[in-house]
Amino acid sequence: MRSAARKLVGSAGLTRLVCLVAVLATVGLLPWLSHRDPALTVLRARSAEQEATEEALSAIRADLGLDAGPLSLLGRWASDLLRGDFGTSWVSGTDVLPSVIAGLQVSLGLMGAALGVAVVLAAVLVAPVLVRGRGSAGAFAAMLAAVPEFLLATVVLLVCGVWLGWLPTAGWAGPEYLVLPALALGVPAGGLLGRLVADALPAVLDERWVELWRGAGVSRTAISAAALKRVLPPLVPQFGMVAVGLTGGAVAVEMVFAVPGIGRTALGAAKSQDLPLLQGSVLALLLLGLVAGAAAAFTRRRLLGPALRDAGLTLPPARPVRTHPAIPLTLFTVLAVTIGWGLLRDPYTVNTAARLAAPTWAHPLGTDALGRDVLARLGHGAASTVGTAAAICVLSLLVALALGFLPGVAAGAADIANALPPVIVGILVAAATGPGTGGAALAVALISWPALSAHAAALVQEVRASTFLTAQRAMGATPFWILTRHVLPSVAAPVARHALLRLPGIALALASLGFLGLGAQPPAPEWGLLLDESRAYVERAPWAALAPAVALALLAGLAVSGAAAVQGRRAWVRRATPTAKKRAPKKRAAKKRAPKKRAPKKEASVAV
Numbered sequence: 275m276r277s278a279a280r281k282l283v284g285s286a287g288l289t290r291l292v293c294l295v296a297v298l299a300t301v302g303l304l305p306w307l308s309h310r311d312p313a314l315t316v317l318r319a320r321s322a323e324q325e326a327t328e329e330a331l332s333a334i335r336a337d338l339g340l341d342a343g344p345l346s347l348l349g350r351w352a353s354d355l356l357r358g359d360f361g362t363s364w365v366s367g368t369d370v371l372p373s374v375i376a377g378l379q380v381s382l383g384l385m386g387a388a389l390g391v392a393v394v395l396a397a398v399l400v401a402p403v404l405v406r407g408r409g410s411a412g413a414f415a416a417m418l419a420a421v422p423e424f425l426l427a428t429v430v431l432l433v434c435g436v437w438l439g440w441l442p443t444a445g446w447a448g449p450e451y452l453v454l455p456a457l458a459l460g461v462p463a464g465g466l467l468g469r470l471v472a473d474a475l476p477a478v479l480d481e482r483w484v485e486l487w488r489g490a491g492v493s494r495t496a497i498s499a500a501a502l503k504r505v506l507p508p509l510v511p512q513f514g515m516v517a518v519g520l521t522g523g524a525v526a527v528e529m530v531f532a533v534p535g536i537g538r539t540a541l542g543a544a545k546s547q548d549l550p551l552l553q554g555s556v557l558a559l560l561l562l563g564l565v566a567g568a569a570a571a572f573t574r575r576r577l578l579g580p581a582l583r584d585a586g587l588t589l590p591p592a593r594p595v596r597t598h599p600a601i602p603l604t605l606f607t608v609l610a611v612t613i614g615w616g617l618l619r620d621p622y623t624v625n626t627a628a629r630l631a632a633p634t635w636a637h638p639l640g641t642d643a644l645g646r647d648v649l650a651r652l653g654h655g656a657a658s659t660v661g662t663a664a665a666i667c668v669l670s671l672l673v674a675l676a677l678g679f680l681p682g683v684a685a686g687a688a689d690i691a692n693a694l695p696p697v698i699v700g701i702l703v704a705a706a707t708g709p710g711t712g713g714a715a716l717a718v719a720l721i722s723w724p725a726l727s728a729h730a731a732a733l734v735q736e737v738r739a740s741t742f743l744t745a746q747r748a749m750g751a752t753p754f755w756i757l758t759r760h761v762l763p764s765v766a767a768p769v770a771r772h773a774l775l776r777l778p779g780i781a782l783a784l785a786s787l788g789f790l791g792l793g794a795q796p797p798a799p800e801w802g803l804l805l806d807e808s809r810a811y812v813e814r815a816p817w818a819a820l821a822p823a824v825a826l827a828l829l830a831g832l833a834v835s836g837a838a839a840v841q842g843r844r845a846w847v848r849r850a851t852p853t854a855k856k857r858a859p860k861k862r863a864a865k866k867r868a869p870k871k872r873a874p875k876k877e878a879s880v881a882v
Contacts, residue, residue, distance in 0.1 A: 294690055297690060300702060301553050302351040302352060302355075303348055304552065305338070307705075307706040313334040313335045314331060315364055315365075315546075319366075319548075360553070360557075361550035363548055363550055364549065370550050373551060377555065378536045384533060385517075387460070392461075392464035392467055394464070395464025395467075397468075398468070399415050399472050403475045404475065404501070414465075416465070417831055420779070420782075421827065422462070422523075422782050423523035424527070424789050426457075426458045426462065427454075427459075427526065428530060428812075431443050431458075431812075434454060441454050443531065444531055445531075455528070458527050462523070463519060475502075478504050484501065487500070513570055513573075514566050514567045517569075521562045521698075522696060523695070525538070526790060536555050537559065540552060544792075549705065560698065563694060602832055605831050605832040609828055612652065612653065613653045613656045616653015619647050621646060621647065621651040621653070621655075622797060626645050629641065630814055630818070631645070632817065637649065639652065639817060639818075642804075642808065643818075648817070651799035652825055655798075655799035655804060656801065658794070658800060659785060660777070660781055662715050663777050665715070667773045670773060670776075674723050674730045674769055675762070677730065678729075678730025691720070691723070694721055696783045699720055700717040702717075703716050703717040704792045709791060714787040714793035726772055733764065733765040734761060737765060778832055782826060785826060788800040788801065789803065790806070791806065802822075804821075
């Protein structure tokens with residue numbers, strides 16, 4: 275057992291190193307992988323009027339070292355990086371490192387404030403469970419965790435900044451400029467943290483040691499502190515994922531509120547093809563993700579202590595989030611009716627006479643800046659977004675089933691994939707292939723498989739250890755027979771259901787890339803792109819922005835309520851089935867005990 279575990283850890287470490295080197299090599303080769311000629315980008319930055327002749331482009335390639343081949347380009351970039359030289363911006367001509375450091379300082383301040391908001395919100399969600407000793411964060415926390423940062427940022431900007439005028443909506447000139455971005459970035463993270471802790475606490479508070487401590491007169495404060503200490507170590511890796519999510523969400527939030535952080539710097543560099551600045555920014559974001567994961571692992575080891583570090587401490591099963599089955603059905607019906615109604619309309623017809631028209635019967639959701647029907651664009655955008663998300667789900671399912679039989683490889687690759695938010699991968703893919711639906715789909719597909727592969731690996735290990743497979747081997751069954759008739763059917767169905775539940779989340783990730791300009795391009799009617807296009811005239815025509823925002827919110831609610839309904843149904847089946855089986859034996863046992871109660875009376879009469 276120990277040798278198998280050591281081999282697993284060794285293969286995971288090797289895979290982790292290989293994947294990290296591959297990511298760094300991709301970043302270093304961006305000038306060679308770029309879909310546009312870097313020499314042309316530099317020429318336009320240096321002199322917009324100079325003609326792009328072959329002689330001028332060749333001179334720039336020689337000056338930048340782009341004509342030496344990919345290996346020489348990668349070696350030169352790596353050697354400069356080791357010396358602390360991040361290169362020179364192709365657009366501004368300044369050193370990249372000061373720009374990266376300045377943007378990183380702003381982003382760290384924003385992420386620190388967002389983390390404070392997340393901790394406060396998580397404490398509010400957890401406090402009722404600690405006070406009553408029961409309950410759960412429920413569907414409300416799950417809904418908060420499912421709302422994309424870019425969507426919440428748009429809603430907060432619209433309501434608190436534009437309509438109410440409470441706080442500034444753009445810039446970075448004082449503490450008041452930090453409030454709305456920190457709320458937009460911290461509320462989803464706080465919902466996720468609160469849900470994880472609050473859902474795990476009731477099972478911990480039902481453990482035997484809590485009852486013994488209460489009987490011994492230990493205070494409620496001490497018991498709550500001990501329960502939190504018991505809950506936190508297994509959840510710390512999830513907290514690391516939350517920190518990585520803050521890194522990716524900061525890109526969208528900085529874009530919405532015009533915050534000069536590292537995410538906005540990376541996105542601007544990708545759009546202007548300033549590849550040295552993009553390389554430095556992506557390296558900073560990748561470093562943040564890796565540091566967050568390492569800090570989570572270190573914190574877990576410190577919380578466990580030397581006696582429990584290798585004990586594989588886990589939490590009792592968390593109670594599932596309860597929701598009424600009618601909720602996902604209602605959300606699905608509303609979305610289906612809206613999408614179906616929009617599919618019957620033309621999303622590309624331009625009518626400048628009806629620009630930014632309010633909702634009427636002719637245009638139930640109003641029109642956009644070109645007079646196009648918002649309902650039609652909403653319906654057609656859903657069809658393309660959900661179709662692309664379904665294809666990504668199928669691809670992720672196939673990858674997960676394949677990697678489920680290679681747990682070491684899957685674990686090592688998943689560690690690197692989890693450190694890369696979809697936005698960062700989308701920036702890299704857009705820099706290499708150009709923005710578009712295909713690039714956004716590739717970016718989301720590259721990082722959507724880790725959760726499915728972990729699920730598949732756990733199921734494969736469980737099925738392989740079952741006794742019926744041992745009997746099959748003893749009967750002479752071939753490995754191919756066992757694989758195709760027993761292992762794959764037992765693993766594929768649960769992982770396929772898991773992939774289906776992740777479909778709305780993948781659609782939201784595609785929408786976020788479209789919102790940032792990395793996905794579908796105009797005039798495509800994609801939800802994220804619709805939301806981005808409507809931000810320019812949100813004060814005059816808020817309905818154009820509210821329509822895709824509400825649709826995305828309904829999609830997030832459908833993801834949460836659908837998963838909760840499935841979990842609740844499974845929990846009900848697990849509880850109901852053993853109860854039904856135990857009723858009959860109890861009745862039979864009662865009949866058997868009846869004669870035993872009469873026996874002592876007969877013996878007593880004889881003795882008398």
